[in-house]
Amino acid sequence: MSPSAKMKPPVGANDHVLGAANAPVTLVEYGDYECPYCGEAYPIVKALQERLGKQVRFVFRNFPLSEMHPHAEHAAEAAEAAGAQGKFWEMHDLLYENQGSLEDEDLARYAKALKLDVPRFIKEMESHHYAERVRGDFSSGVRSGVNGTPSFFINGARHDGPFDLASLLAAIEEAA
Amino acid sequence: MAEIANKILAAGTAAPDFSLHSTPDQLVSLKDFRGAPLILAFYPADWSPVCGDQMALYNEVLSEFHKFKAAIVGISVDGSWCHAAFALDRKLHFPLLSDFEPKGAVARKYGAYRDDEGVTERALFVIDANGTIAWSYLSPVGVNPGADGILDALEALASKAKK
Numbered sequence: 001m002s003p004s005a006k007m008k009p010p011v012g013a014n015d016h017v018l019g020a021a022n023a024p025v026t027l028v029e030y031g032d033y034e035c036p037y038c039g040e041a042y043p044i045v046k047a048l049q050e051r052l053g054k055q056v057r058f059v060f061r062n063f064p065l066s067e068m069h070p071h072a073e074h075a076a077e078a079a080e081a082a083g084a085q086g087k088f089w090e091m092h093d094l095l096y097e098n099q100g101s102l103e104d105e106d107l108a109r110y111a112k113a114l115k116l117d118v119p120r121f122i123k124e125m126e127s128h129h130y131a132e133r134v135r136g137d138f139s140s141g142v143r144s145g146v147n148g149t150p151s152f153f154i155n156g157a158r159h160d161g162p163f164d165l166a167s168l169l170a171a172i173e174e175a176a
Numbered sequence: 177m178a179e180i181a182n183k184i185l186a187a188g189t190a191a192p193d194f195s196l197h198s199t200p201d202q203l204v205s206l207k208d209f210r211g212a213p214l215i216l217a218f219y220p221a222d223w224s225p226v227c228g229d230q231m232a233l234y235n236e237v238l239s240e241f242h243k244f245k246a247a248i249v250g251i252s253v254d255g256s257w258c259h260a261a262f263a264l265d266r267k268l269h270f271p272l273l274s275d276f277e278p279k280g281a282v283a284r285k286y287g288a289y290r291d292d293e294g295v296t297e298r299a300l301f302v303i304d305a306n307g308t309i310a311w312s313y314l315s316p317v318g319v320n321p322g323a324d325g326i327l328d329a330l331e332a333l334a335s336k337a338k339k
């Protein structure tokens with residue numbers, strides 16, 4: 001709960017992580033692939049990573065607002081399905097770069113573009129193989145005080161300010 | 177901070193009764209919810225920005241609330257027609273109550289009214305099955321408080337009931 005909202009559980013083996021485990025700052029985003037604000041945050045996070053290099057490790061957790069964004073849940077499952085084939089971040093990027101095209105056939109198209117095992121991808125999508133995983137992320141977000149998308153946690157504490165590059169950089173510098 | 181937090185009714189207080197419109201022709205009362213936990217979420221106004229919207233978040237989290245057999249209602253001073261349009265637009269699956277006439281009367285009883293602006297605070301109450309406030313929280317008006325505090329309170333109630 002604000003202002004003391006703390007992320008739980010901490011980053012673990014199940015998480016999608018970019019960057020070194022010993023980086024002084026861990027930035028976690030709870031995001032929704034169909035959320036326009038998350039779309040705005042996407043290049044900002046990229047710029048942050050470029051700027052800070054080994055200083056920061058970035059973690060993405062799913063927080064699909066399914067009532068508001070009808071394609072968000074499937075998109076999250078698609079990223080997980082790609083992740084199971086070692087291409088989580090590639091799919092994550094494709095989804096954010098194509099937020100207007102998140103129909104199931106689009107997702108299959110991205111799987112093909114990433115040279116995934118497409119029949120496996122489609123089978124896992126149809127059986128909602130990763131729905132539980134996505135739900136687990138969502139629940140952890142709710143219990144951690146996620147209050148909208150995107151929600152950022154810097155070293156486990158919710159970042160309540162704006163998420164433009166300067167604000168995030170300032171908050172990260174303070175945490176480091 | 178502590179000064180402000182003392183303003184709203186605290187845990188252990190009997191929840192003041194209310195009877196408010198959930199639709200133009202339907203009234204909802206506190207006693208309707210006896211026997212199970214109730215979440216009262218006061219919020220300043222309908223139609224705040226979409227993705228960070230508090231009511232939209234609770235709409236997504238309903239299944240987590242239902243695990244504790246808890247019901248939730250949102251309360252603001254917006255009229256019931258406004259609520260109806262807002263709920264339809266955001267596809268909300270829980271009632272929004274209108275603290276409309278006399279304006280803010282229920283919010284005042286809970287210490288959750290902002291006189292200067294004429295709107296309700298962003299304040300949360302978890303009321304137990306017997307009608308006593310089990311937990312309350314006053315959020316800064318510009319910050320969506322999320323659902324973690326509510327779920328922690330519901331969990332505490334459930335474990336207390338087991339003992």
